[in-house]
Amino acid sequence: MSVTLQIENHIATLTINRPEALNALNGQVLKELEAHLTALKSQFPATVRGLIVTGAGEKAFVAGADIKEISALGGHDAVHFAERGQRIFRQLELLPFPTIAAVNGFALGGGLELALSCDFIYAADSAKLGLPETNLGLIPGFGGTVRLSRVVGVNRARELIFSAGTVGAADALQMGLVNKVVAKAELLATAQAALNSIMTKGPRAVAAAKRSILEAHDLAVDAALAQEAKHFGELCGSAEVKEGTGAFLEKRKPAFAP
Structure with missing residues (x-):
């Protein structure tokens, strides 16, 4: 190989x-x-x-x-x-x-x-x-x-x-x-x-951050900002965000599911 x-x-x-x-x-x-x-x-x-x-x-x-x-x-x-x-x-x-x-x-x-x-x-x-x-x-x-x-x-x-x-x-x-x-x-x-x-962070959040950073190179500023807001909105309300915010409020480390 x-x-x-x-x-x-x-x-x-x-x-x-x-x-x-x-x-x-x-x-x-x-x-x-x-x-x-x-x-x-x-x-x-x-x-x-x-x-x-x-x-x-x-x-x-x-x-x-x-x-x-x-x-x-x-x-x-x-x-x-x-x-x-x-x-x-x-x-x-x-x-x-x-x-x-x-x-x-x-x-x-x-x-x-x-x-x-x-x-x-x-x-x-x-x-x-x-x-x-x-x-x-x-x-x-x-x-x-x-x-x-x-x-x-x-x-x-x-x-x-x-x-x-x-x-x-x-x-x-x-x-x-x-x-x-x-x-x-x-x-x-x-x-x-x-x-x-x-990998201790939310995997979907990391993926969305990576995607948004790459898009910032390829798009005009206003379009890139719109994409950032879109990715932010897609994450909010997800199980991953509930775990992350819940862990913060409960003063514990988050345990993100794969």
Whole structure:
């Protein structure tokens, strides 16, 4: 299997499993990733309430797309390849539960684009991140030009993409590209702890908050505010809100049902 899935205590872990190729994204990886993401969405909230995406081995999270496959593309095939990756990464971005990219090594090209499709990026202190496509005469094709500029700002995105530069974990943290930097040995445990904390909150409230934040990027301000009010109204009166407000008034911790 090029992508493995493990589910434990409501946390799913997807591992890109091509360590011999630095976990490069090829057609098989994309196919398996898409299938897993489709299945995971259907398991919320009863079975899955959080996701970690990481890479197998010691060197790489994902070191990019498979160059051999890219070199054979041309014309419409190249457009379809980019659109396929964009669709799958958007599927990841739209999952109704929190997602963390646990970047354990190189996150380059499609690897950084994969990480940027998650809600949070946690990086090992030895990680390297970048979008080096211009070295190949290309540009990022799986959403990198869009998501990187939203995360670090247009000027930083231009600098990283035009120069094909890479940044270490500490610099990535400083510019807001990653949320947290830890020792590699602590990476998965740190991501799991963060998800466990979020999972003490109302799962439908977290899903609605995530959806509203994403919509704020895609809509004009007035339309985004209308969506926020809509999601707020949909939650009010629900069993989840009754439990949350009841627990607050009774001075106890809420116990949200999946």
